[in-house]
Amino acid sequence: MTKEIEILKRALAREKEARKQAEKILEEKASDLFQLTTDLRTANEKLEGLVSERTSELEGVFENIIDSYVVMNLSGDVLKMNDAAKELFGYDIDKEPLNVLSLIYKEDIPYAMQSYQELVKEGAFTNYNARVYTKHREVKNVQINASLIFNVKKEPIAAQGIVRDTTDQVKNQQIFEEQKKQLSVIVENSSLGIVLTQYGKIVQTNGAFQQLLGFTADELVTMNVQDISVKDEYHTSKEKMEALNNGDIDSFSIQKKYRKKNGGVLTAKTNVSAVWDDMGNVKYQVAIIEDMTEQLKQQLKEKKLLNDLEKSNQELNDYAHIVSHDLKSPLRSISSLISWLQEDYAQVFDEKASTTFDMLHKKVDKMDQLINGVLQYASIDRIEKKVYDINLNQIVQDIIEVIYIPEHASITITNKLPTVRGDEFRLQQLFQNLISNAIKYNDKKKGVVEIGCKEKEQFWEFSIKDNGIGVEHKYFKKIFNVFQSLESENNSTGIGLSIVKKIVDFYGGAIWLTSQLGEGSTFYFTLKK
Amino acid sequence: MKTLSILLIEDDEIESIKFKRVLDTMVIKYNLTLAKNGEEALILVQEENKIPDVIFLDLNMPKMNGTEFLKILKNDTALKYIPAMILTTSNNRADILECYAVGIAGYILKPLRYEDYKEKIQVAVEYWSHNELIKL
Known part of the structure; x- marks a missing residue:
């Protein structure tokens, strides 16, 4: 019995022990569970915070987005719109309901419907560009990107869209297109050839250029500048082109030969300018080409004409010069022979003969003056054409000292004369001839000459x-x-004033006079400063 | 008084007569040689004992003209000392400049009247008759 009790006791003790153990395990497990629950709660709280954070972030984005943001149900009733949307459309859904159908511009309705179908079918559309009415019946250009919003069962419940106001952009685009059109009208109708190149490659040409060379626009864009250049000339333009591309020069102008499609050569004035990009690098070269064929022909013609004229003018002057000299010698001989007759036969000749000899001498004198006049007239544009600073006071003073002034005549310089550009020979001749005439053709008791x-x-x-x-x-x-003299006097040759006129003409001035018969004359002439 | 030997280079016969006629009015002793152009004159001056004291030279002559002759004369080591005077109708500035540049002893324009001519030649000849002249 005791033994049985003993066994029972022991069994009880084991059971107690086991129970104790189990209780302990349970206790431990409960503590673990508690810990886990706490952790879970913390995690949950964190998650909740995160969600609300994200939601408010998103809210912020929608509110602060520059573009308009609109949410509508599938019937088009607007459920939500941000401030930008309110401003764009002029509506506030907090105050009045709004359906998007009322916003669609009349002509754009079919396009809007089509886009809506796309939205429903594909779940989204992008780059819808159309016009809308605002509350104030303004028409605005907008670009819309939209997508559907689904519930948990993946059923579409609403649509959201971001609406961008492109009115200004569209307007600018239209202005840009208009200007582009205007520009291309100018370019296309220009009589000058215009070519756009990029590093030797032809990018764009206008009608005039195509016509000049006989190539089509399509042919030209496949070509290089070198293809239409004349071989030996290409290098000279290349050097300048390099300077242009390096930014050393902004533009340059050359006369250049072009090869035409028909094998001919076109000579044209070419003006090349650089076109820069925003970074200041040369992006294109634009060349303006002016056909010079006719101009060159004309120039050549003019040059030849001018040469011929110069030559015949020179010949005429030389002729006058040679003839004058050749005439001078025999005249001197005649004069001498008359003198010798007078000397050698003085005793033989009577009074009448001596008068005849005097008349002979006078005629010879007149002829000599004529020859000298022709010589001077011819010399005006024969002598050197260099110009110097000439002090006219000095010139006129010298003339007054040299020419014959009768006692009853006086010459006064009324104001200080300037220093002009010219040469002494011509200017002296100019003043001398005018002053001599003023003295010579004077019939008054007191001759007065004034130079001003x-x-x-x-x-x-x-x-x-x-x-x-x-x-x-x-x-x-x-x-x-x-040879126009108004006097038949012996010492009047009629060359003096023609020389004066020729000199004034030579210096690009003008000459004229005012006069009263019997009272006097005033000769005026101008010299450039 | 020394004899002044003069070479006149002149193609016009009456001009030569005129020159001689003037000399005859003067008291100086002279020896006048005539040449019708530059070539003839060159042959004359290259003969020994024929080198003149002074030369009067016209510019416009056939064949070798005055300036051409003058250039040859002034380039010759022996002949360049002979004073040469131009006697011409040309007052062409270019001619005058060229002559002075090559080397002349005077430039006389032939006046129209014989009386004026006589005066000029007398003065010039008289002047050279008073000068010390060199013969190499």
């Missing part, structure tokens, strides 16, 4: 005034013609 000068903007105006015999109005032009 007025400063004008571009030139000096000189005047030589006398109180002499005067010139009739009808001769005002004639007196400047060569």
